[in-house]
Amino acid sequence: VDVTTGKSLETGKILQDSLKATKILQNLGIKKGDIISIISENSLTYCIPELAAFYMGVTVQLLNPLYSTGELKHALAISKPKLIICSQLSVKNVRQTLQELNFEDKRIVLFEGTSENCSNIASFKDLLHNTDFIDPEFFNPETFDGSEQGALILMSSGTTGLSKGVLITHENIRAAFDHMLSEEYTGLKKSDVTVFILPFFHIFGVLVQIHSISVGFRLVLLRNFQPNMFLESVQNYKPRLLFLVPPILVFLAKSPLVNYYDITSVKDIIVGGAPIASQLHVDATERMPNLSIRQLYGLTEIGGAATSTRKNKIKIGSAGVLIPHMSAKVWDSDLKKAVRPLKVGELCFKGPAVMKGYVGSESDTNLCMDEEGFFHTGDLGFFDEDGYFYIVDRIKELIKYKGYQVSPAELEALILTHPSVKDCGVIGIPDEKAGEAPLAYVVKQSDTDVTEHDIINYVAERISAGKHLHGGVRFIDEIPKTASGKILHRKLLEVFNVSL
Template sequence: MPADVKIDPSEDIAILPYSSGTTGLPKGVMLTHYNIIANLCQNRCAMAVPRILLLEPREECLIGQLPFFHIYGLVVILFNCLMQGVRLVTVPRFEPEAFLECVQNYKVTRILTVPPVAVFLAKHPIVDSYDLSLIKEVFCGAAPMGTEITMALMDRLKIPNHRQGYGLTETSPIVTIGREGVFVPGSFGILVPNTKAKVVDTETGEAVGPGEDGELCVLGPQVMKGYLDNPEATASTINPEGWLLTGDIVRYDEDGNFYAVDRVKELIKYKGFQVAPAELESVLLGHPGVQDAAVIGLPDEVAGELPKAFVVKKVDDVTEKDITDFVAERVAPYKKLRGGVAFVGEIPKTPSGKILRRLLKDMKE
């Protein structure tokens, strides 16, 4: 290995995390050195008033309970702490008592996490057994968090502020962050510095104004180089002008605060992890007793969404347990059919064969 490796920060790949992207199939996201450093600088920008995510090296202690193979854990937590010289306590996984002991014993001051952990902190009785008085902020990302849970969390931990952020693997990841000391219920924040965004009508592609729903499009130095060996997917996600089409429906207010509405994408978000319905459907169709199948996400207060399957039987004696066990043996734990299985006579589809998931969400077992 050469002692001094020459790189082009704008072109050479620093990390290659995988995202399900807009088509629901795994794709390697090419993030350059420039992408990552730009986003870290955007996060810590001290010139923003109020500041974004500028930490105090001598005072702060964060806990790293999110996996570092996930873009949130890797960049927002690990890289930010390394860049700013802040102490970081790492744990191998989220286990309630071990997590609370670490927060108490290591005097953690900020928790950067996902909604299921925030729900735990807001509701679980075991939390009252620990001294969490040094926590001054809980920050949530990876999935939207409801106002009711947010208020319960703030009240229980006696923290003055709770912030949310929004991002994607394809944006290194942060696009928006709530302002420190400014609580806007339901909002996932304002744009980080040097980022442009527009909200466009999904039918016409025209930009819409404050208060109107549309797809969020992003332009900035944190936008990925593209998908590895997949120029078609890259072209469908980043337009010729460099705007990244997020597939998320949002709205914004006159003050520049953004709010989640829905997703154009069909991805299911379970505890911050992306679950592609297409992947689970492919697994289901491999079962000898399944004729047809479709998967949707069921809303869940703790997990965000739970994958649920609708199955057309090929043989009469196939059971729900047969299906769930079959899938569990072939997928990662967070992709299991925790929402259950419903047996139906047919899967509703368009004439072109696309699954009508909105009709499935209205169906009752």
């Protein structure tokens, strides 16, 4: 169900249209082994060309429709797609980017409608309407090795640099579903419904999309996060489970708007995309006491989730235990060995859901995969004696203050507990005496008069001296984040550098 349009699409219609879409792709010259790109916000028809490509052995790159031309240029240069299917929101940037890349020979198809930027561009909706019905009983999908054939190219989060094209195979997707279909993790059935805000171009989003089609539960789509529309949809459709990213959990824990809606149908929230602080978990639970909040940890490169929290087995602050068929080690780069429980190191994972590699960059793939087949995440964490995992921070984002290693995530979690703070991000800035000093960028709650010194003192009263905000506090309108809710610390550093 698309909340914006009020229209819906049943699984039978999805099957019919996706089979017809194979004929459309074939008529556009697409064949097994090719790559196409989909650049669109969430919509009912998003899955149609995606599924058609799967049947044909065609790899689909899913991209953010809000990418700048620079970001789009980088992503399309990686995949070199033969066809681009895009929405009206992205078509102008797509055309400009193709010109800059000298890719004018690439075909563009618009999902639906027309635009001043769309002269001579076919409408996918019209092509579907004009394509004859294909009987599923007589349709023969392509045969291929699922462990080798790419299903998806998804862009990595790019929190510390340029994003990379992550190749996810059909076998990777199948392995990821061993976790998602399990009763102790999600247990979604055909009779269930969930209100869904996560973008389909994100690993978490596309897996839930495919999960919905496979099982048949109702997916209520919002194209972007609008607080009142989100709460109204939850009130009207009454889901028992929600998939969220941390910024929306912060909203549910702090926003006064929540008091005006009945969201008591929700009994379970699964949070992914970025770690959530223990205090946020506590605050959200206090406000919604009949709610179970479960955290998972994963990356695009490891097929979505590496760890997840099982029903009724929650440890606050933990991202859960290893999902089925996933192995892990915590690696000490100084000692060059895996460490025991409760010791912090780099989180490394191995399993059938781990990516095939980075598209067009064997060197980057080799850098993050070791000789034992473990993917090195670049995230610091540890596990306890019960096998529960805890995320500390990104290795590259640790702030070195007078020899101390200061975690931005720890400071961000503390600052978010201040009642006048809506959001925040912490970076290390150059300091002549200390090397680096923590600087907090803060978004105020509306109608508050909190000052820089208020927040500096608030932190100083609650944490050791080496972790104080020695770089100060600056107020900002918005914290830059990825679609999954991860803070783009490098963007905050750019903001700081521009201010010098």
